[in-house]
Amino acid sequence: MAKNQLDDRDQKILSILEADSRTAISELARNISLSPTAVRQRIARLERDGVIEGYTIRTGAVEPQSTIKAVVMLTLTGAFCSKIKAAFGHMPEIRKFWSTTGELDATLIVQVPTIVRLQEVTEKFSAHDLVRRVQTHVIIATHIDR
Structure with a gap:
């Protein structure tokens, strides 16, 4: 997945899960103002695209260029x-x-x-x-x- 394909909500999901990978979908949804279903779909896409590998969040491939x-x-x-x-x-x-x-x-x-x-x-x-x-x-x- 190219860096520019991750929007602010994707970055926020990754940030929250990196801090605590067991954060509930409902809590993620509240934090980024999306429905739980939309959050599940985003996580599924991030997993499918290899941004989220298993239960470990590996954000090195998608860090902002300024990091x-x-x-x-x-x-x-x-x-x-x-x-x-x-x-x-x-x-x-x-x-x-x-x-x-x-x-x-x-x-x-x-x-x-x-x-x-x-x-x-x-x-x-x-x-x-x-x-x-x-x-x-x-x-x-x-x-x-x-």
């Missing part, structure tokens, strides 16, 4: 990943957050709509007292996604 994913690596002043999580865990841009061993203390996957927003997010990390260093690498292509 930017980046790997952000943090070096902290100590073992403070739990404090960093408490400070930034509410940010929807953070898609994954791992504590790591070695020189880097934390690795995050960040997804933002624009490069300006990526800069704002990384500046928030940099400004935190416990963050000593921020390294940001924009993801330009996915070669394997299991």
